[in-house]
Amino acid sequence: MSDAPLLQLALDYVSLPPALAMAQLLHEEVDIIECGTPLCAAEGLNAVRTVRHLCPDSLILADYKVPDVGGLSAKIAFDAGANWITVIGCAPLITVKEALEEADSRDCEILVELTGLQDIGERAKAWKDIGVRRVVYHRGWDEGNVDKRLWEQEDFDLIRQLADTGFKVSVAGGLSLDLIPRFEGVPISVFIIGRAIRETPDPPATARQFKEAIAACCG
C-alpha cells in the first residue's frame, strides 16, 4: 500500500568503488540510497556527489550524524546532492535547529540519529517543539557486532513511544529478513538494511524479498 514503510539501502563502505557498484546494482530496487557514515568519513562530499551522479532520480541520505555547525554541514551535504542528512542525537538543540532550517529552506530533510543516546525521552519533546519530523532508531554497529545486542521488547516500546510523539521513525542495525515480522504493528517509516542485502548472492532479488516482507507485515 502507499503507506508501506520505505526500504533504505546503507552503503557502509570505506571507499567509493564498492559503494558505487552496489548503488548501480540496487538504486532502482530501493526507495532510499544511504551514503553510510564510514563512507562519508572516508570520501567526504565526493561520495554524495558521485552517488548523486550515478542515481540522479534517487532519494539520497548522507549519514553524517552531524554533531555541530548544523547549518553549514547541512548546506554542503545538500549542495552535493543529498536530500536527507542525519544529525547526531546528542548535538546541541541549536545545531539540530540550524540544520533543520537549512533543510526547510530547500525542500530537504534532517533526521535525528539516536545511536548511543541515553536521554532520548527528555530530548524528544524539544526536538518536536522545534519541528523535527524524523528520527533514526539505531542499534549501533559495534553494539550489534561486538556486544551482540539484540532487538528487544524495550526497543519496540521506545520506537512506539517516538511514533506516538509524532515522529516518523527509521530503524537500523543488523536487521535481517527474519527480523522484519517482529515489527508487525510497530509504526515504522523506513527500514534501513545494509549487509543483509549487500552480502547476499543476488542483492536485487534480496531487496525485493525485503520489500515483500515489509509489505506483508506493515503494508
Add this chain to the structure above:
Amino acid sequence: MSDAPLLQLALDYVSLPPALAMAQLLHEEVDIIECGTPLCAAEGLNAVRTVRHLCPDSLILADYKVPDVGGLSAKIAFDAGANWITVIGCAPLITVKEALEEADSRDCEILVELTGLQDIGERAKAWKDIGVRRVVYHRGWDEGNVDKRLWEQEDFDLIRQLADTGFKVSVAGGLSLDLIPRFEGVPISVFIIGRAIRETPDPPATARQFKEAIAACCG
C-alpha cells in the same frame, strides 16, 4: 615549562585549499594541527592525508567525532596519518572501547568529545574504567555563535571535575586571547584555537601570543 598546556590549531574549513595554506603557515608555531569536523566531512580522509604530507612532523588530530564503527573508523584515520582522533561522547561505550583498542595497538590516541552531552558525569566513570585518557570539553560552534553561550563558572567546575577523575582535558569553542587568563588554575592539557588565530592579520604572531598567554597563566 614542560607541562604547560599545548596549543592546537583547528582547521575548520569546508575545503582543502584554505586549510592547507593555514597549515603551511602555522604548523611550526603550534603543537597540534586539527583537521576540523567540517573539513573531514567535506574532504574525507584526503584532508588528513594531505595535511600529513604538508606537516610530516606534526601531531595531527582528525576531529571526526566518531559515533559508531569505532575500530574501523579509527583505523582508516590513523592509516591516513592522524595521531589522535575524537569519538563523540554519546557513542556507545563499546564504540569508544573499539576505537581505543585500535589507538593502543599503534601508539595513537583517542579523545572523547563532549559536545552537547548532558550525562557527562554518569559516562565519565565508564570511560575511565575502560582506559580513556583524554576528553575534549567543547562549547559547540552553534552554541557559541547562535545561542551566544559564554564560558561560565559551571564550565570551569566541570573541567576541574573531569581532571580530578584523571582525564587530560582539551578545551575548545570560541576561545579568544582575553579568555585565556580565566583558565588560571584550571588543569588544561590542550587549548584548541581556531578563528582567534586564523582570522587575524598575522596568524603566526597571534599563535605566539597565545603560547605566551597560556604559559603565563598555566605554565
